[in-house]
Amino acid sequence: MGKNISFLRVLIIAITFLALEGVCVLLISRNSILQQTQLVLSLRQVQQIGWKRIAKRQYANQLETTNEMLVRENQRLLAQNQWLETLVNEQAYKDSSCFLPEPHRFQYIAAEVIRNETDRQHNVLFLNKGRADGIHPDMGVITTQGVVGFVNGVSEHFCQVISLLDIDRGITGTLTRTSTFGPIRWDGRRADRVVMEEIPIHTSFEAGDTVVTSGFSQLFPKGIPLGRVAEHELVDGVSYRLYIDLFENFRSLHFVYIVSNTQQAEIEGLLL
Amino acid sequence: MIKSNHFVLLAILIVLLQAVLDNYVAFNASIYLMLTPLILCLMPNRLRGIPMLLAAFFLGLVSDLLGNGILGMSASAMMVLVLVRYPLIRAFTNENSLEKYVYPSPLSMGPARFAGYLLILYFVFLCIYVKWDSAGLVPTSLILGRIVLGTLLNAGIGYFFAWMVVREE
Incomplete structure (x- = not known):
């Protein structure tokens, strides 16, 4: 019980402190362009850390889809490569009047x-x-x-x-x-x-x-x-x-x- | 011997003195002479929590208003000072002295500890205040120089002031 009250007291003090500091920051940023710029820059830095983390997470989430896409692309390229190789191998017979390319094997x-x-x-x-x-x-x-x-x-x-x-x-x-x-x-x-x-x-x-x-x-x-x-x-x-x-x-x-x-x-x- | 109602008068005097210093005395831009945080440093030992936060907030606003400073700057730094104040008093004052003395002073803490107490509080205050004041213009080394110089100067004045005024038997 005592612990709970103590925790609650600390919580209320912390909230009051943050609220009053917030008012101070607001007042400072409204009254001076220099401090406002500095504040915005600092906020941007914090935002950038967040953005980087989000981008990293999104990238990780997309890996599976990207992988599947690459597999499909690879599959298409393998087939295409096979077809092109066939054509290259048949090049020697091109002079023949009855040349017919080998179908997709x-x-x-x-x-x-x-x-x-x-x-x-x-x-x-x-x-x-x-x-x-x-x-x-x-x-x-x-x-x-x-x-x-x-x-x-x-x-x-x-x-x-x-x-x-x-x-x-x-x-x-x-x-x-x-x-x-x-x-x-x-x-x-x-x-x-x-x-x-x-x-x-x-x-x-x-x-x-x-x-x-x-x-x-x-x-x-x-x-x-x-x-x-x-x-x-x-x-x-x-x-x-x-x-x-x-x-x-x-x-x-x-x-x-x-x-x-x-x-x-x-x-x-x-x-x- | 200092009484409670005298302390309020003393606080008003300090605020007015700070306003005079800010408005009529030209110091070097690197010298920060801040007397108003001393009021918070010398407030009764038992005061803490929300009353102290509110006191710091309004004292800071008044100080900025009278000194034509950027509104909110002193208040922001003073509230951080208040957060550190009570743990420092507990660390630097023994139980007997806490019961015996009402105000933090060289007598209640001991001269060296009281000097340390003022140095730490002024350092915390000036870290916030100077950082705000030097936003985007001053290199970090100069900011550090200003903080250290201001801490030594203000803590010295504060110590002398406390030694003169706060005399509890």
Whole structure:
């Protein structure tokens, strides 16, 4: 009770003080232009601190929307890039009177990673896109930084992706310096490194050379950057084993693109 | 020995003296001779809270009005002085002296503590007053110089005044 009264007394004194000081400030600002200017400047400084904080908060709030917008834009640019690459590759055949540009082969569906594993020998991811979004098994999953994996199971709204970080699965990659290709797999040791095998002994390469997707599989487009050569070792005196540092950080995956090959069925039909 | 009704007369005299100083005596612009805050410094120990705030506010307004100053400037600084005054009295005066003496003085606090009391109160007052008065024109170093000079000068005069007038047995 005593404490409450004491608090109330302090509160009343504080309010009286602030009110009287407010009257003083008002009187001062009305009676002198110099003090008024100084007061306005001081108020502006305080306001600026508030404005900066509000702007920061607004920026943080808008990050999610901006991110989604960027993902959509990236998706559009990837498709456009693919189309332009096709046109460039076909340039050599332009003289031919029967030249027809290859139709748009790959399409990209943006998806968000809802679960991710990197600490097992057979890692999987779950994405928020499923059958309803046109996803089916054996579709590739990429980011702008490299290959993530391929779709294994699909439900109505979600899909399960076998990660590139799976010791039993692999892809084919190409060394950009010499266009030499070889199988790439994960050795189960480091989440930021994969192994490229069967590189012929005569192949010229250096640490730092870039490795990209070969485009031989129907899952991924050609030329998606995967990583850089970090180390190498000679295997049985006949080939090199290259250790590739991945561009993609699998521990911070958030947005990915599911690759849809519009001609996959046609090509696989010929392979059978 | 100072009585309560005498104190009111003394306060009126100080206010008038301040008005005379402000209107008819030309000092250097860097010298602030402020006597009216002394009234608040020497007010009875037990006075605090809203009565003191109101006293500071009206005393400041009267002082500004009579001295042709910017209305509200002294009042603003005096109210901040009043906020610091009572905690300082409690810190610088022991319980026995608080019961025995009505006014803060060299006798109730001791000469050194009373000098410290006046120095701190004048410093607080002048920090606000000089800052308002020098708004936008004077560099910070000169403002600090004015505050320090004013504090020493006014606290010295205040000490002498209190020693002369406030003589409680």
